[in-house]
Amino acid sequence: MSSSTVPSTSSALRTRRRPAGEVVLGVDTHRDVHMAAVLSVSGAVLATDEFPATAAGYRDLLKRARKWGTVRRAGVEGTGSYGASLSRYLLAQGIDVFDVNRMDRADRRRRGKSDPLDAQNAAQSVLSGRARARAPELFRTCAQFTGVCSREDAGEEPVVQATRITLGLLAHRIGQLSEQIRDVEARLTRLVERHAPQLLDVVGIGPDTAVALLITVGDNPERLDSEASFVALCGVSPVERSSGLRQYRRLNRGGDRQANAALHRIVFTRLRVDPRTQDYYERRIKEGKARREIVRCPKRYAAREVFHLVKQLQSAPCS
Known part of the structure; x- marks a missing residue:
């Protein structure tokens, strides 16, 4: 993170300081990037910086924050929306996460509005005790x-x-619905373990996505003659288009939309937890590719994985 007293971000990132006791993390969350601030327990701003809203970004955020001291508490705006994934990550790392409200109007008029100030305010809310409700x-x-x-x-x-x-x-009501969801997930897990247990060993595939894909396979057994046919069946095959001398590919809006949605969930789960998918995403972002365009290739890859696993099950001798 860049020091608030050093104008050059890159030089501050290279500066290594010995951890000086406890520090508090504050995060202003957005859809694609989060702004983080590190404060000492006395309220001094030690660093602010921006991080991508990805699993790799969360790891980098915490790694850099810990260079300033021991992180035990974090104030996060929007723990139920844009900050939900970050909150889960921080909780898994043993950090107490506090849900922080937006800066009040009087404070905003006095200090102004900016993402770094909002991140600092999130940490200040934890220090002052205003953020009392832990996520x-x-x-x-x-x-x-x-x-x-x-x-x-x-x-x-x-x-x-x-x-x-x-x-x-x-x-x-939330408690009742959560209990029903857990019951359905347990039932789905038992079904998948009985008919296609290999699917649950694949990163990003849970019982709900596995069942959705198996339903697609079961409804269309005659179309499982090749990898390409299953990819097309799931609506993730590239659609070739041309305009004059220009050749391009557009989004495939055909195929089984439930299977397509299942593959979409698999890819976004991998973006949170799978280093290979994260590295691929970061590399394509640097190449200037759009998010929607980047996701298409991992969806095709996931469909090919599922196809070969299902074909193994179909070719296995019955016991």
Whole structure:
């Protein structure tokens, strides 16, 4: 990360300092990139920098932050949206993640609006105690709210009472749906383990995507005569087009859309956890390729993987 006192980012990144106690991380999240700030426990800004919203970016963010000290707490804007993946990563690294609200209007008018300031504000919220709701505990806290006001709540304002009731009902509903999702996932896992267990060994393929692809295979067994036919069946084969002397390929909008969506989920899971896919993505980004264009090739690769695994299952002798 670049030091707030050093104008050159590259020179600051080369500077290695011995960790000086605990530091706090603050992150302003966006769809494609996150802005991070590292503050000392006294509130001094040690560094700010921008990172891609990818698994490789998260690792780099934490690695650089730890050069300034021990990271135990992090304030993240939007832990339920753009910051969800980063929050999960930080929690897995043993860091307490606090959900941070946007900078209040008065503070924004006084300090101005910029991503570095928002990231610094996220860390300051943790230091000051304003960010009290830890990301994994927020749901549990809301679930404790009862749907009926008790005598202790009788003195509350009507708006506060209505808010507590609504949050409690929503939390209970989320809990019920989460339990149903876990039950369905367990059932799907048992089905895949019975009919195509090899699919679950592939990076990025879970029970839901495996079932979606197996349904596509089962509905179209006559089209599994070649790798290319299955890729086309899933709607991830390139479509050749020409305009005058210009030859190009466009997005294939045909094929089984459920299988296409399953391959899409596989690729984006790999972008979070698979180093090979991450390296490929970063390399193509540097070449100036668009995100949509980059994703098409890994989707075709995933379809070919599934095809050969399914063909192995079909050719295996029945026991």
